[in-house]
Amino acid sequence: MDYKQSLNSSLRSAWIIIKLVIPIYIFAEVLYYYNILSYISFLVEPLTTFLDLPKEAALSILSGVFLNLYAAIAFAAPLDLTAKEWTILGVFLGICHSLIVETAVMKKIGLPNGYSILLRVIGGVIVAFLVTFLPNELFNSDVSNAIVEKKEYVNLLDVLVKSLIGSIKLTIEIIILISLIILFMDYVKSRAFIKKFEKNLSRNFSIFVGVILGITYGAGILIKEAKSSSLTKRDIFFIGTFLMICHAIIEDTLLFVIFNANLYIIVVFRVIAAIIFSIFLLKLYDRRVI
Template identity: 50%
Template sequence: MKQLINQSLKTALLIIKLVIPFYLLADILIYFGILQKISFIFEPITSIMGLSPEVSLSIAAGVLFNLYAAIAFAAPLGLTPYEWTILGLFLGIAHALPVENSIMKKLGMPHWYSTLLRIGVGIVAVIVFRALPIHIEGKTLQKEISLPHYDSFWDMLGNSLYNASVLAVKIIILITIIIIVMHFIKEKLFKNKNLSAPFSIITGIILGITYGAGILIAEKNRLSKKELLFVGTFLMIAHSLIEDPLLFVLFGANFWLLVSIRVILAVIFSYLVVKFYPFKHKTQNF
């Protein structure tokens, strides 16, 4: 129980450190018109995804840091549930690349492969989602985001601090509940299980890429290169399918679409990679 409390407190502190400063920074950039001036640089990427250029900093923060930073940048933009689903799909696959790609490197998967796979499949996921004949609020995307306006800098700062704090509290409550549930799963369901490739997939899907890859790292000498490549590729596309989607559900994103599209693409791409990759070498590195 003490370990559980400590983990919850550490996570809450991390969320506060990330969400509030990045949320304030986003509002400051909007207030002074800086975001509007630099966002055009990323327009080719955001246009492919069907998002306004202003979302680019959220994407950059998510890819380089984590989902909390990405959400903090996106929250002040007033995105629709449809746009949050798009953002959740892409960033659910392609987030925290420097850290998580380093973990996959220990399984013999180079950074270039992990980066191209996750960004490429993230874009494919968005294209697939946009092609689906479904109705979600805000599907008819606006050409321009309705950015917030304030009477003065101090008015903006006060409102931003309040909104950032409310968002941080919501995320902390959600993550605390998830931590408790995950603790139960790890202690009651996964305890004393035999380590294997299928088990690492299940673990990664529920608990995240770090846990799933950790099992593979521990067992990599007992697994073939083909098994490592399949499971590693699968986990990079479909991992943490409870916590990550729920962060975007807070803003109206569709949970089932976020999960189902990633799982289906994970199966397809893992199969294709293993089928067409020439396994000619005995080493576990590419």
């Protein structure tokens, strides 16, 4: 195994992701600081009604879709949502969040922006809507005592400085994690008894990383594997589709569980939805429908 080549490959993959993440990370913080999304939250109120959520949850949904889950939770925390409402919100935003960043990342592995956005919005609505039919008895009746403090900024300069520092920390994390994962993966693939399973290993490992760590890290692996020809365009379509429905399944879910959202419902619904959507859409892909 050539460790130097693997390290260079991992750094190139990480750099592609970093160039997308840093400017969008800072842009998202500026949107949050000026509370710009509050001016258009009324557009999402019909969706909150459809999902049996209070209309006040519209700003939380918009913040999650365009910014990140932490902003979404900060706006949802004061609303005194029930455990079922937190679960519905967790399912929808677990699938459909951080669209600006993650759609750009998916574009780098070859999935069109329109496809990524439509899949996650439609998928999120469908799966969250199905949760509304579950009986209330499945959900915790205790009132959550969790507290979330909103980020406070002094002025725009403070926003830019803190978001730059945050993006740098994220950059270091991306470089370290992607490098370690790719080095480990290349080591495993260099073993003689593994070589005949190399394609399946690349596909399954990419899904595993994305499901556990999220789209950003999973895409870093995909970019590297796509360039090394370990994965076909069909493989990338399948993996990308699966990960857009089911990624960062632990971290994202736990953010809602602290407010009494049902862990098992969120995980099971997202995993099953990812399997169904990816298999169904792969059949359409094979028929050149999409």
